Amino acid sequence: MPAAKKQGLQTLVFQNPPVIVAAGTVVGGKEAQGPLGKTFDLAIDDPYCGEKSWEHAERRMLEDAAKTALKKAGLGTQGIDFFLAGDLENQILASSFAARSLGIPHLGLFGACSTFYEGLIIGAVLIDGGFAEKVLVAASSHCCTAEKQFRFPTEQGVQRSLAQSWTVTGAGAVILASQGAGPVITHATVGKVIDLGQSDPTNFGAVMAPAAADTIVRHFQDTGRPPEFYDLVVTGDLGIYGRELAQGLIGDHGYRVEGRYTDCGILIYDHDTQDTHAGGSGCACSAVVTGGYLLQQLQAGKLQRFLGVGTGALLNVDSPKQGETIPGIGHGVVIERR
Amino acid sequence: MDVDFTKPxxxxxxxxxxxxxxxxPKPNVLVNAIWAFVVGGIxxxxxxxxxxxxxxxxLPVLESGAMTAVVLIFIAAFLTGLGVFDDIAKYAGAGVIVPITGFANAMVAPAMEARNEGLVLGVGARLFTIAGPVLVFGIVAAWLTGLLYFLFR
Structure with missing residues (x-):
C-alpha cells in the first residue's frame, strides 16, 4: 500500500502545508556587495566576525541567523520544538556548537550543499506529521573554512579553475510552523544520489547537474505538473555552467524549463565584476537566497510558486584522491504564496 | 539529445x-603562458x-646564491603574510609558483591557517602539507641523479 501522503515515487504532499513564518539571513562582505545584497538581514564584512577563527565566525553567523529569525517571529528558543541544521565543516561542528548555545532539541543534518533543503523537508514532515508545532531550520557555510578543509590554504597562490564556484559565507534560517502567516511548503521531492561519472572536485556544477535534473524531472512526473505550473525553478548552487548542463538534461527527459529556470549560485554574485568564476556554492548559497530574495519575491507577489532544489556534491577530501567519482544529490521543495 | 537516459x-x-x-569553460592558455613568462622573468x-x-x-659565489634565495623566500613569505601573494598568483600562475617564491608561499600559507590549532600540532604539523611532496620527490630525484652520476661518470 502506498504511503498516504506520498505521490508517485519520491514526492511528499503535505496535507496541512507548513508555513514559513520568519526567516533570518546573515552574509559576509562579498555577498553583501552582490546583486542580492539588500535582501539579507545582516552583513558582516570581517571574515572572522571579530572571533578568533573562521570556524568560530561561521558558528556565530549560524547563531545570528537563527536569532534573527526568532526575533522576527517574536519567539524565544523555548517556543521551538526542533532545531535542524547542518554545514560543511568536519562532522558539521558549526551546527553542533550553534545548537549548544541555542539549547533547542537538535537534529544535525548533512546533505552537503543541499542541507538547507533537506532541513526544509524534514521540518515540514515533522510539522505535518504532528510531531512539532514550530521547527527552526538552518544551514551555514564559510568560504574560508570550506577552502581550508576541501582545497588549499586560503593564502596559497593557486589559480582557481574557471568552472569552480565560490563558497558563500553566511547562514540562513527559517522558522516553519503549523499555522501562521507566510508562504507555505506544499510538496517535497526527496532526491536520489546520482552519479554520471564526474570526478573533478573543482567543477561541482557538472557533478550536481544530473542529480538536480533527476529530482526536477521526478517531481514533474510524480505530480503530473508541467514546468509552466511554476513561476520559477531554482537550483541551489550549480552555477552558470551547471545550470546549462541541468537544463540540457531536463530537456533530454522531454521537459522544457527554459526561461523559468535559474540557480541561487548565479543570483547571489555579479558574474562580471565579482570574479567568482562559475558562481556561488555552499550550504549558505541556497539558504540565504531562499530565506532572503526568494521568500521576499513571494511575499511581494512577484512570484506565486516556485520549485527550489537544494543541490549537494557528495565527497570528502580523500575520496577523489582514492579514485572515486563524485555523486550528487538534489532535494526539491515547492514553496507557494498564500 | 545530450544524454540518452534509456541507454546503459x-x-x-x-x-x-x-x-x-x-x-x-576553457582556460586561455596563451594569456596564462604570457603572464607566467613575464612575471617569472621579472x-x-x-x-x-x-x-x-x-x-x-x-660575498663568495655560493654564499651569494644562498643569500639571494633567502631574500626571495623572505619577500614571498612577507607578501603571503600581507595576503597579496595569492592575488599575484591569480594572474601570474606558474610564473610565481615555480620559482622558490612558490615554495615559500606553500610553507607560510598553511602555517598561517594552522596557528589557531596550536604551535606543535597546528603549525608544526601543517607546515609541510603542500611543500612535503615537493621535498620528498625532490630528494628522491636528487638521490637517483647522484646514483646515476656515481655509476656512469
Missing amino acids: AGIQRKQYRDFTDQIN ICTVGQGFLNAFLAAG
Whole structure:
C-alpha cells in the first residue's frame, strides 16, 4: 500500500502545508556587495566576525541567523520544538556548537550543499506529521573554512579553475510552523544520489547537474505538473555552467524549463565584476537566497510558486584522491504564496 | 539529445562527459603562458640583481646564491603574510609558483591557517602539507641523479 501522503515515487504532499513564518539571513562582505545584497538581514564584512577563527565566525553567523529569525517571529528558543541544521565543516561542528548555545532539541543534518533543503523537508514532515508545532531550520557555510578543509590554504597562490564556484559565507534560517502567516511548503521531492561519472572536485556544477535534473524531472512526473505550473525553478548552487548542463538534461527527459529556470549560485554574485568564476556554492548559497530574495519575491507577489532544489556534491577530501567519482544529490521543495 | 537516459549507465556517462566538454569553460592558455613568462622573468631578474649585489659586496659565489634565495623566500613569505601573494598568483600562475617564491608561499600559507590549532600540532604539523611532496620527490630525484652520476661518470 502506498504511503498516504506520498505521490508517485519520491514526492511528499503535505496535507496541512507548513508555513514559513520568519526567516533570518546573515552574509559576509562579498555577498553583501552582490546583486542580492539588500535582501539579507545582516552583513558582516570581517571574515572572522571579530572571533578568533573562521570556524568560530561561521558558528556565530549560524547563531545570528537563527536569532534573527526568532526575533522576527517574536519567539524565544523555548517556543521551538526542533532545531535542524547542518554545514560543511568536519562532522558539521558549526551546527553542533550553534545548537549548544541555542539549547533547542537538535537534529544535525548533512546533505552537503543541499542541507538547507533537506532541513526544509524534514521540518515540514515533522510539522505535518504532528510531531512539532514550530521547527527552526538552518544551514551555514564559510568560504574560508570550506577552502581550508576541501582545497588549499586560503593564502596559497593557486589559480582557481574557471568552472569552480565560490563558497558563500553566511547562514540562513527559517522558522516553519503549523499555522501562521507566510508562504507555505506544499510538496517535497526527496532526491536520489546520482552519479554520471564526474570526478573533478573543482567543477561541482557538472557533478550536481544530473542529480538536480533527476529530482526536477521526478517531481514533474510524480505530480503530473508541467514546468509552466511554476513561476520559477531554482537550483541551489550549480552555477552558470551547471545550470546549462541541468537544463540540457531536463530537456533530454522531454521537459522544457527554459526561461523559468535559474540557480541561487548565479543570483547571489555579479558574474562580471565579482570574479567568482562559475558562481556561488555552499550550504549558505541556497539558504540565504531562499530565506532572503526568494521568500521576499513571494511575499511581494512577484512570484506565486516556485520549485527550489537544494543541490549537494557528495565527497570528502580523500575520496577523489582514492579514485572515486563524485555523486550528487538534489532535494526539491515547492514553496507557494498564500 | 545530450544524454540518452534509456541507454546503459556506461553510455550515459560517456555522453554526459561529451556534454560537459562542450559546456565547461576553457582556460586561455596563451594569456596564462604570457603572464607566467613575464612575471617569472621579472622574479628571476630581481633575483639576479640581488645576486650581483651580493657578489659586488664581496660575498663568495655560493654564499651569494644562498643569500639571494633567502631574500626571495623572505619577500614571498612577507607578501603571503600581507595576503597579496595569492592575488599575484591569480594572474601570474606558474610564473610565481615555480620559482622558490612558490615554495615559500606553500610553507607560510598553511602555517598561517594552522596557528589557531596550536604551535606543535597546528603549525608544526601543517607546515609541510603542500611543500612535503615537493621535498620528498625532490630528494628522491636528487638521490637517483647522484646514483646515476656515481655509476656512469
